Amino acid sequence: MDETGSPETAGKKQREALTVSPEALTQNEKKRTMCALVIRVSTERQARNPEGSLKNQLQRLRAHIEYKTTACGEKWVEAERYILKAVSGKDSIRSREFARLFEDIRTGRVNTILCTALDRISRSVKDFLNFFEYLNQYDVEFVCLKQNYDTTTAQGRLFVTMMMALAEFEREQTSERNREASLARAERGLWNGSQLFGYDPDPKNRGHLLPNEQEAAIVNFAFDHYLKCGSIGQTAKELNRRGYRTKAYESRRGKVHPARKFGHTAVHGMIHNLAYLGKKEINKKYKDKEDIPENRKYRVVEAVWPAIVDEEKFQQVQNLLKANKNSNGNKVKPIKHNYVLNGGLIWCDKCGEQMEGRSGTSRHGKRYYYYACKNTLCRFRIPADEIERVVLERLKELVRRKDILEEIVAATNIKLRKELPQLKEERDQLDKELEKVKNLADQLLGEWDNLATAENKVFLKEKLNTLAKRRNELEVGLEDVEITIEEIERESVSKDLVKLALSNVMDAFDRASPYKQKKILNLTLQKAVVSGNRIKLALRGRPPEILALEPERMMAQNVARSAPSDWLPEEDSNL
Numbered sequence: 001m002d003e004t005g006s007p008e009t010a011g012k013k014q015r016e017a018l019t020v021s022p023e024a025l026t027q028n029e030k031k032r033t034m035c036a037l038v039i040r041v042s043t044e045r046q047a048r049n050p051e052g053s054l055k056n057q058l059q060r061l062r063a064h065i066e067y068k069t070t071a072c073g074e075k076w077v078e079a080e081r082y083i084l085k086a087v088s089g090k091d092s093i094r095s096r097e098f099a100r101l102f103e104d105i106r107t108g109r110v111n112t113i114l115c116t117a118l119d120r121i122s123r124s125v126k127d128f129l130n131f132f133e134y135l136n137q138y139d140v141e142f143v144c145l146k147q148n149y150d151t152t153t154a155q156g157r158l159f160v161t162m163m164m165a166l167a168e169f170e171r172e173q174t175s176e177r178n179r180e181a182s183l184a185r186a187e188r189g190l191w192n193g194s195q196l197f198g199y200d201p202d203p204k205n206r207g208h209l210l211p212n213e214q215e216a217a218i219v220n221f222a223f224d225h226y227l228k229c230g231s232i233g234q235t236a237k238e239l240n241r242r243g244y245r246t247k248a249y250e251s252r253r254g255k256v257h258p259a260r261k262f263g264h265t266a267v268h269g270m271i272h273n274l275a276y277l278g279k280k281e282i283n284k285k286y287k288d289k290e291d292i293p294e295n296r297k298y299r300v301v302e303a304v305w306p307a308i309v310d311e312e313k314f315q316q317v318q319n320l321l322k323a324n325k326n327s328n329g330n331k332v333k334p335i336k337h338n339y340v341l342n343g344g345l346i347w348c349d350k351c352g353e354q355m356e357g358r359s360g361t362s363r364h365g366k367r368y369y370y371y372a373c374k375n376t377l378c379r380f381r382i383p384a385d386e387i388e389r390v391v392l393e394r395l396k397e398l399v400r401r402k403d404i405l406e407e408i409v410a411a412t413n414i415k416l417r418k419e420l421p422q423l424k425e426e427r428d429q430l431d432k433e434l435e436k437v438k439n440l441a442d443q444l445l446g447e448w449d450n451l452a453t454a455e456n457k458v459f460l461k462e463k464l465n466t467l468a469k470r471r472n473e474l475e476v477g478l479e480d481v482e483i484t485i486e487e488i489e490r491e492s493v494s495k496d497l498v499k500l501a502l503s504n505v506m507d508a509f510d511r512a513s514p515y516k517q518k519k520i521l522n523l524t525l526q527k528a529v530v531s532g533n534r535i536k537l538a539l540r541g542r543p544p545e546i547l548a549l550e551p552e553r554m555m556a557q558n559v560a561r562s563a564p565s566d567w568l569p570e571e572d573s574n575l
Contacts, residue, residue, distance in 0.1 A: 036110040040084035047085035089123030209305035278307035348373040349531035
């Protein structure tokens with residue numbers, strides 16, 4: 001093993017000799033300088049080189065210890081090595097090796113830190129200063145071979161801060177150059193990523209891709225199968241059942257990525273990827289953001305590689321993905337029953353708990369669909385087809401029955417008038433809050449000349465921006481309340497308006513697909529409260545939560561309410 005081996009192996013004998021409690025040290029031993037050697041490289045390629053930077057840093061640090069011991073007559077001892085392989089300077093302080101170093105400092109195992117340069121410790125000013133505070137807390141010395149300084153003086157501390165700021169600036173500048181270069185390549189339609197399933201890197205033209213015929217066939221199969229089943233999970237299962245696997249490759253740094261089974265993430269990324277259309281997405285992580293600089297905005301450009309998926313097929317998949325997301329279901333899979341009252345529209349009148357759609361199978365194999373109370377102590381259930389039919393019939397009847405409609409409008413307006421004092425009080429509170437915000441902003445602007453020093457200008461602008469945002473929020477809220485009050489005072493909820501709204505909604509419901517029916521019903525129905533022999537309907541309106549209870553006489557028709565237990569699955573059936 002070379003000199004840069006892991007601390008658990010290469011330094012085992014030395015640690016066994018040195019690992020003793022501070023109390024057990026003699027006075028002579030306490031004078032020994034117990035050195036912690038910190039060495040770091042940023043990339044895996046550097047870490048794999050047996051004669052590279054890691055070994056050079058270690059040799060230089062050991063030579064310094066030998067010099068102190070032989071030439072200066074001091075007792076310097078290598079207590080432990082802390083080797084950071086392929087760790088960026090911005091993350092070094094939060095690495096496992098530094099966690100080990102902090103623990104050894106706390107227990108007194110080391111009392112001097114050795115490194116070849118400051119940027120081997122960190123390339124973050126904030127992290128390094130926190131690290132240095134920790135060393136001062138435990139009275140630990142810090143030795144850097146490249147930069148010689150005295151941190152006990154103000155000048156020495158200033159020098160260290162400046163050197164770390166330069167190291168951080170260098171790291172950020174390198175990152176910025178790489179980001180700009182990647183963006184420029186992306187604008188030309190070149191590929192900046194690693195491996196893309198369905199393509200192979202072009203060995204002659206960097207950034208170009210060549211279609212892989214075998215993988216391209218698998219990609220098209222994934223698109224086709226998703227159009228058949230409408231499920232990403234089922235598509236992944238079918239790919240794996242047929243023996244297909246992800247791409248196996250070795251990265252430029254030598255890391256081997258074996259082929260794996262397809263999972264939800266892999267298939268999801270595949271059927272969303274515009275690269276299969278021969279297009280390149282730029283700034284994809286900013287896709288839904290608008291208030292950003294122009295160079296960071298999302299856009300799509302033509303790529304330098306050919307498409308392997310037909311554009312019409314790709315668009316069909318995107319439409320199906322969007323439809324499934326909007327309906328929270330699978331539009332390809334046939335529906336056994338569409339529970340239009342799910343999602344908070346149906347409630348139990350016995351215990352006040354929400355009900356949900358369920359299904360079960362009887363002894364004879366017949367499938368039943370019903371709504372059941374979520375309260376396990378209540379267990380009230382009612383047939384799904386029956387309750388849905390009754391609710392829809394009642395909503396349609398509201399359009400035809402003049403007497404019922406008048407009762408609803410009257411009850412609605414009574415409730416609105418009861419809310420009027422509370423709305424006016426809310427308006428007064430908003431007025432007062434808005435006046436406070438305006439006064440505070442005026443006060444800051446009036447004292448701007450006295451307060452706006454070079455140090456305070458930033459904070460004053462932030463405060464004024466916050467006040468401006470709060471003022472806009474209050475003005476919008478005040479406008480909404482005033483509109484509501486105005487509508488209540490002129491009794492804008494009329495019979496004709498309610499009739500027109502119900503008529504439009506119910507006509508649309510009859511023509512809609514099952515996935516849209518629930519959304520349409522939500523526009524009119526706020527909740528249906530069900531008991532064994534009656535239903536109470538609460539309708540939506542403006543302002544929200546207008547409660548319109550249907551009289552019990554409306555239910556006096558020849559429709560079964562709560563069927564006997566033989567129409568529902570037994571308790572021990574396959575629910």
